[in-house]
Amino acid sequence: MIRCISPIDGSVYAERETLSFGDAQSAVTRARAAQSEWAAQSLADRIARVREGVANVGAMNDEIVEELAWQMGRPIRYGGEFGGFEERATHMADIAAEALAPIQIENSAAFRRIIKRVPHGIVLVVAPWNYPYMTAINTVAPALIAGNAVMLKHASQTPLVGERMAQAFHDAGIPEEVFQNVFLDHQTTSDLIARRSFDFVNFTGSVEGGKAMEQAAAGTFASMGLELGGKDPGYVMDDADLDVAVDTLIDGAMFNSGQCCCGIERIYVVESLFDAFVEKAVALVNTYKLGNPLDPETTLGPMAQARFADHVRAQTAEAIAAGATAHIDTTLFPQDGGAYLMPQILTNVDHSMRVMQEESFGPVVGVMPVKGDAEAVQLMNDSSYGLTASLWTKDVARAERIADQIETGTVFMNRADYLDPGLCWTGCKDTGRGGGLSMIGYHTLTRPKSYHLKKA
Incomplete structure (x- = not known):
């Protein structure tokens, strides 16, 4: 049984029965049988159906926004995820013909030599709860546009999301066997992967979860994409627009109660701007309202589960005990408790503290002064993760030089906490491997097939 406990009040919001291993195998068999026919449809038709499915999700958005508040705690004032959901899907639809076009090597009187992109077959998507639609x-x-069948296993915290997406895409004419929402427990998922039920697995979640996926897939040679943990840094240089840097980086640290894959978890500020940065950041966070996400005035809702909040509380308490300074007054956030976690800004932190090394995934950020670029690069790279980094300067050439030195998947200049669908979404180190979206996303979700045709 999958059970969603709402962070709003601790009540059971939704329950769903998980499939037995036999029923899950049957679902895989149906997907396998339907995939070839789906792939045989024209690319234009597949694109049109996916576009319609996306539009159908948009038509549900009013209901979805409230469902998300109940399931994972995001305040309704932010309007859900459809903007980013549509942007990403639309871009991938727009570039599909070019990304999937055969590469012609030769077409002469003697030979036709081409490389085609062909679908893997069945793609398993194991999706997280923090941005469950996007x-x-x-x-x-x-994956659907490329001709794969897709099985979506959503997080137990957000079980309604897969149901909504399946309804939307089925109503758009995508066959039920081609896109299936499935409720699976961890063991059944691992057993299916170990039996090579899927040709590609995409997992977004914890490092430990990613290790479990790789262990299950050992020896199957199934392709896999993994987006795991992060500890994304920001670096504010001496020529930065300080007000914009504060607004963007602090929003990147606190939005969605800090539960963002590419959220800002540590900030390095050049010494000359450090005090002003901290002063402005504290003033901004002091305006936040922690409370029920169904209240339109709430800017910071509960974390998805109380244990996640307790993890951040422990990191923060340890840092303070080791000498860190907490700048946000606890009396400003009387609602703090359980899943409801007040935001916090810490200074006098260093890399011996868990809050600066381990993923927090909550509304806390440590801020450190640095002498210059060399120290900032060293500190940014002193991490087991590598998803994004955010650089703040007016000098594009300087930013690119620094970016070349940072061990990460994406480097931003003068923005943060954003996923550009035209660029490859990727990471390094414990953040995982593989690449999504962009042209490279299509290469990930297909395999090359070579044709060497000697003409008579």
């Missing part, structure tokens, strides 16, 4: 569509849309 993270899922990153793979679902291009």
Whole structure:
């Protein structure tokens, strides 16, 4: 049984029965049988159906926004995820013909030599709860467009999301066997992967979860994409627009109660701007309202589960005990408790503290002064993760030089916490491997097939 406990009040919001291993195998068999016919349809038709499915999700958005508040705690004032959901799917639909076009090597009187992109077959998408629509569509849309069958296993915290997406895409004419929402427990998922039920697995979640996926797939040679943990840094240089840097980086640290894959978890500020940065950041966070996400005035809702909040509380308490300074007054956030976690800004932190090394995934950020670029690069790279980094300067050439030195998947200049669908979404180190969205996303979700045709 999958059970969603709402972070709003601790009540059971939704329950779903999980499939037995036998029923799950039957679902895989149906997907396998339907995939070839789906792939045989024209690319234009597949694109049109995916576009319609995306539009159908948009038509549900009013209901979805409230469902998300109940399932994972995001305040309704932010309007859900459809903007990013549609942007990503639309871009992948727009570039599909070019991305999937055969590469012609030769077409002479003697030979026709080409490389085609062909679908893997069945793609399993294991999606997380923090941005449940946007993270899922990153793979679902291009996988379907490329001719794969897709099985979506959503997080137990957000079980309604897969149901909504399945309804939307089925109503658009995508066969039920081609796009299936499935409720699976961890063991059944691992057993299916170990039996090579899927040709490609895309997993977004914890490092430990990614290790479990790789262990299950050992020896199957199934392709896999993994987006795991992150500890994304920001670096504010001496020529930065300080007000914009504060607004963007602090929003990147606190939005969605800090539960963002590419959220800002540590900030390095050049010494000359450090005090002003901290002063402005504290003033901004002091305006936040922690409370019930169904209240339109709430800017910071509960974390998805109380244990996630307790993890961040422990990191923060340890840092303070080791000498860190907490700048946000606890009396400003009387609602703090359980899943409801007040935001916090810490200074006098260093890399011996868990809050600066381990993923927090909550509304806390440590801020450190640095002497210059060399120290900032060293500190940014002193991490087991590598998803994004955010650089703040007016000098594009300087930013690119620094970016070349940072061990990460994406480097931003003068923005943060954003996923550009035209660029490859990727990471390094414990953040995982593979690449989604962009042209490379299509290469990930297909395999090359070579044709060497000697003419008579």
